[in-house]
Amino acid sequence: MTERPDRGTTERPDRGTTAGPDRGATAGPGRGTTAGPCSGTTAGPGRGTTARPVIEVRDLWKSFGDQEVLRGINLTVLDGETMVVLGPSGCGKSVLLKHVIGLMKPDRGSIIVEGNELTGLDARELKDLRMRFGMVFQGGALFDSMTVGENVGLPLKEHRGIKGDELADLVETKLEMVGLAEVSHLQPSELSGGMKKRVALARAIALDPDIVLYDEPTTGLDPIMAEQINELIRALQCKINATSIVVTHDLHSAKFTGDKIALMHDGRIELCGTMDDLRRSDNEAVRTFIARGHAPAIGSTADARPTDSEVFE
Ligand SMILES: Nc1ncnc2c1ncn2[C@@H]1O[C@H](COP(=O)(O)OP(=O)(O)OP(=O)(O)O)[C@@H](O)[C@H]1O
Numbered sequence: 001m002t003e004r005p006d007r008g009t010t011e012r013p014d015r016g017t018t019a020g021p022d023r024g025a026t027a028g029p030g031r032g033t034t035a036g037p038c039s040g041t042t043a044g045p046g047r048g049t050t051a052r053p054v055i056e057v058r059d060l061w062k063s064f065g066d067q068e069v070l071r072g073i074n075l076t077v078l079d080g081e082t083m084v085v086l087g088p089s090g091c092g093k094s095v096l097l098k099h100v101i102g103l104m105k106p107d108r109g110s111i112i113v114e115g116n117e118l119t120g121l122d123a124r125e126l127k128d129l130r131m132r133f134g135m136v137f138q139g140g141a142l143f144d145s146m147t148v149g150e151n152v153g154l155p156l157k158e159h160r161g162i163k164g165d166e167l168a169d170l171v172e173t174k175l176e177m178v179g180l181a182e183v184s185h186l187q188p189s190e191l192s193g194g195m196k197k198r199v200a201l202a203r204a205i206a207l208d209p210d211i212v213l214y215d216e217p218t219t220g221l222d223p224i225m226a227e228q229i230n231e232l233i234r235a236l237q238c239k240i241n242a243t244s245i246v247v248t249h250d251l252h253s254a255k256f257t258g259d260k261i262a263l264m265h266d267g268r269i270e271l272c273g274t275m276d277d278l279r280r281s282d283n284e285a286v287r288t289f290i291a292r293g294h295a296p297a298i299g300s301t302a303d304a305r306p307t308d309s310e311v312f313e
């Protein structure tokens with residue numbers, strides 16, 4: 001296991017100084033046309049060509065019964081980069097994320113996180129490695145029996161043993177980072193859908209993770225709330241400088257949050273590159289997804305969301 005420096009705060013120094021080995025098809029960071037709030041600064045992605053791979057998925061296969069869901073996934077995410085995994089509902093995006101965080105075991109293939117082969121780790125080592133992840137689960141996965149503050153504080157209490165005023169202060173800091181001061185006493189049932197997503201985000205970054213995985217962070221939100229969450233994700237990426245994977249079926253969210261986009265189709269990554277690469281691609285699966293795949297968020301009206309041509313402007 002690689003030791004991590006104690007960062008203590010939510011700010012972190014530039015980590016991307018070591019040249020990486022084989023970066024596969026996703027070599028080279030760079031924000032292409034997706035420039036966001038981090039561009040033009042030294043923090044965040046797009047820090048030249050020296051970023052090392054933090055997550056490497058190689059030839060990953062997974063079946064449930066006779067249903068082959070992952071059929072040889074290859075994906076590399078570089079230090080500080082935000083990789084969007086885009087694909088239609090049911091194509092295996094959540095299953096892929098669960099493999100990356102070690103919640104599912106592959107039938108075959110390899111997942112290397114910070115140089116550690118996940119499939120070779122014992123339960124204890126896996127648990128230690130998971131401490132370096134923050135995950136925003138599809139649907140939020142907040143505990144309804146706990147207050148907002150208890151939800152956000154749970155990882156700090158369980159894994160760092162933090163209590164009392166220190167815990168309350170840290171919880172408040174994390175909630176402020178997602179624009180939700182003074183709600184820690186509320187129950188999740190008293191929050192709107194967008195607020196719940198924010199709380200889930202605050203909990204995901206509670207332990208100052210190196211890696212943040214977002215599973216459908218904007219699904220189920222109205223367009224305005226979805227946009228706020230997209231903006232929040234980018235702002236957090238600048239602030240905590242984590243390496244991230246954002247899983248979505250929403251092209252607009254993909255464009256806004258991603259440095260690179262990986263399009264999943266038929267159990268494989270069909271294309272990995274910038275939004276421009278996606279737009280220029282003549283790959284049939286990519287064209288089909290772009291033509292049909294701009295699924296509106298549940299509960300929103302399709303015409304209230306940007307059209308594909310707006311997304312690609
Ligand atoms: N634990 C499981 N046991 C059996 N089948 C599963 C399991 N988890 C996922 N699947 C199946 O794997 C396929 C991919 O599921 P997954 O949840 O990854 O889709 P997804 O791309 O995340 O879809 P969505 O966009 O709707 O969230 C689905 O057919 C699903 O039924």
Ligand SMILES: [Mg+2]
Pocket residue numbers: 093094095138215216
């Ligand atoms: Mg899913």
